[in-house]
Amino acid sequence: MTSPDELRELARRCRVHIVNMVHRAQAGHPGGSLSEIDLLVALYKTTLRVRPSDPRWEDRDRFILSKGHASPGMYAILAEMGFISEEDLTSYRVLGGICQGHVDMKWCPGVDFSAGSLGMGLSFGLGAAIAGRLEESERQVYVMLGDGELQEGSVWEAAMAAAHHELGNLNVILDRNRIQNDDFCEAQMRMFDIPAKWKAFGWNVKEIDGHNMEEIVDGMQFLSTTNSGPSILIAHTVKGHGVSFMADNPAFHGAAPNDEQYALAMQELGEVGA
Amino acid sequence: MTKMAATRDGYGEALLELANNPKVVVLEADLGKSTKSLHFRKAHPERTVSCGIGEQNMLLIGAGLAASGYIPFASTFAIFTERAFEQMRNGVARPNLAVHVCGSHGGTHTGTDGSSAQSIEDLAIYRTLPNVIVMNPSDVVSTKQLTIQLADKASPSYMRTARNKTPVLYEGRENEIEIGKGIVLKEGSDVAIIACGVMVSEALKAAESLQAEGIQASVVDMHTLKPLDGPLIDNLVLTCGALVTAEDHNVIGGLGGAVAEHLTANTYAPLERVGVKDRFGESGQSDEMLEVMEISAPFIAAAAKRAIARKA
Structure with missing residues (x-):
């Protein structure tokens, strides 16, 4: 079992990859990648049953990044896991590169869903979960949603259907970073009591601090072992976490740092002299 | 007297015949009685997924099943498939997942339900999507044959069927019917x-x-x-x-x-x-x-x- 300290160091390296990718591409989505990355690191290292050398292994657990714009975070952990190489990360948003702007199952090993359009991943996860049940497999399906994404009505079609079909193998990780494209969620579309909404839809609900590694590891355990109906882990995060000027700043939802900002970010992430 | 039958019945008959393949699953959005997937549901409830009145969710459940090795057939009224067009575009056609969508009650022939139910643009919109097979069969026999053939295709499809009866044209001529051949x-x-x-x-x-x-x-x-x-x-x-x-x-x-x-x-x-x-x-x-x-x-x-x- 990977220790929390090891997970924290891995998350730090992933943050470096994320900032490198968006700086190199001068485009992309650093904010949501930095908010989700502690969750992804814990999921992949402690919970997800996958084989980097055999990414299409049929009985693997599925991970669906529904907020597919936060692809740098996913590419970073895929590289650290060995699904892709660190060299591949330089192909982010580059013509012909496997690291497409939004994660794409046709392009990148280890990606189970072609995302890019919000509100779609949970429904796809339902299909994968139903398939697992039909095959009497114990594999689990994990879907990461963004909080702004909850404004898509189709998410609630899926939430209702998951409870109706009693899909205990279906799990959501909600990256509750409170910021969406244009502004704070509170300004764009208030969502009020999110845990109460999911409870009312028939889901098992747990809330954690999405940057506290001990709590995250606990949360992943909750998801993988709670199989009486679908479960959601609501992770309270900070958009842009780990880089001071990106943190809690709507401007860095979808913007790349300039060279000066990049140098500062690398310093803050412990890459002194980078 | 010309024998008459509705193409949607051909769809229902085909699903029953396809049930021999354990990978075939049927998705419904509260219109199985109308699209005729109900026969499959009665015979194979464990392989039938009720999606309620939620077409967007249905198409992507289909995508998730197709990506997991299943052959999903999803049906609703032609007009309601259109609500899930972007799901069809981004979640089905783009990753080329073989989800087979049947839109019944297509066209003005649908009749007295009126203009809201009469899809007159379905064939056009699905034709613009890469990877998607688009069909509109004329009779019950060809609908059945074409539906059965879809199960062997590696690409998604959209097929329009009709609510009301039309003359049966291909009885005994099943072997003349092939996807892509007029x-x-x-x-x-x-x-x-x-x-x-x-x-x-x-x-x-x-x-x-x-x-x-x-x-x-x-x-x-x-x-x-x-x-x-x-x-x-x-x-x-x-x-x-x-x-x-x-x-x-x-x-x-x-x-x-x-x-x-x-x-x-x-x-x-x-x-x-x-x-x-x-x-x-x-x-x-x-x-x-x-x-x-x-x-x-x-x-x-x-x-x-x-x-x-x-x-x-």
């Missing part, structure tokens, strides 16, 4: 009428009336709009020199659009397109709607004469 139902050398769906039997009626006036028309059932049977069209251009398309669909973007696109890049012949003239329908019986929309047999026959008159 069927020549009548051979003539003056003009070729290319039709799909409920308009195929109207085209045959039109050809009969033309024959009484000494005009020999070919009639083709172009049940597959995509991939379009280009070699057959090229052959009709050579043998007839004038074409008519006939569809219960907007004249924009459907069968007429597909044939016109083909002609611009190949050997040219005058083309008259019979279809809904870029307007919405209303409540009426099927036969009344074809009259009101000016797409019934007499309108096809008139279009045939116009096409012939335009020959160089």
Whole structure:
């Protein structure tokens, strides 16, 4: 079992990859990648049953990044896991590169869903979960949603259907970073009591601090072992976490740092002299 | 007396026959009684997924199943599939996941439910999506055969079926039916009428009336709009020199659009397109709607004469 300290160091390296990718591409989505990355690191290292050398292994657990714009975070952990190489990360948003702007199952090993359009991943996860049940497999399906994404009505079609079909193998990780494209969620579309909404839809609900590694590891355990109906882990995060000027700043939802900002970010992430 | 049956029943029969394949699953959005997937549900409830009245969710559940090795058949009314167009585009067509969507109650032929239920743009919108097979079969037998063939395809599909009965054309001729291959139902050398769906039997009626006036028309059932049977069209251009398309669909973007696109890049012949003239329908019986929309047999026959008159 990977220790929390090891997970924290891995998350730090992933943050470096994320900032490198968006700086190199001068485009992309650093904010949501930095908010989700502690969750992804814990999921992949402690919970997800996958084989980097055999990414299409049929009985693997599925991970669906529904907020597919936060692809740098996913590419970073895929590289650290060995699904892709660190060299591949330089192909982010580059013509012909496997690291497409939004994660794409046709392009990148280890990606189970072609995302890019919000509100779609949970429904796809339902299909994968139903398939697992039909095959009497114990594999689990994990879907990461963004909080702004909850404004898509189709998410609630899926939430209702998951409870109706009693899909205990279906799990959501909600990256509750409170910021969406244009502004704070509170300004764009208030969502009020999110845990109460999911409870009312028939889901098992747990809330954690999405940057506290001990709590995250606990949360992943909750998801993988709670199989009486679908479960959601609501992770309270900070958009842009780990880089001071990106943190809690709507401007860095979808913007790349300039060279000066990049140098500062690398310093803050412990890459002194980078 | 011509035997009559609704194409949607062919879909239901095909699903039952496909049930032998354990990978076939059926998705419903509270319209299984109408689209005829209910027979499968009764026989195989464990492989039938109720999605409630939630079409967007249904198509992506299909995508998740297809990505996990299953062969999902999802149905609802043609018009309601359109609500999930972006799901079809981004979640099904783009990753090329073989989800088979059946939109029943297509076209103005749907009748008294009125314009909100009469999809006249479904064939056009799905035809614009890469990877998607688009079909509109004409009778119950061909619908069954084409549905069965879909289970072996590695690409997604959209198939429109009709609510109301149309003449049975292919009893005992099942082996002539193949996805992507138009069927020549009548051979003539003056003009070729290319039709799909409920308009195929109207085209045959039109050809009969033309024959009484000494005009020999070919009639083709172009049940597959995509991939379009280009070699057959090229052959009709050579043998007839004038074409008519006939569809219960907007004249924009459907069968007429597909044939016109083909002609611009190949050997040219005058083309008259019979279809809904870029307007919405209303409540009426099927036969009344074809009259009101000016797409019934007499309108096809008139279009045939116009096409012939335009020959160089």
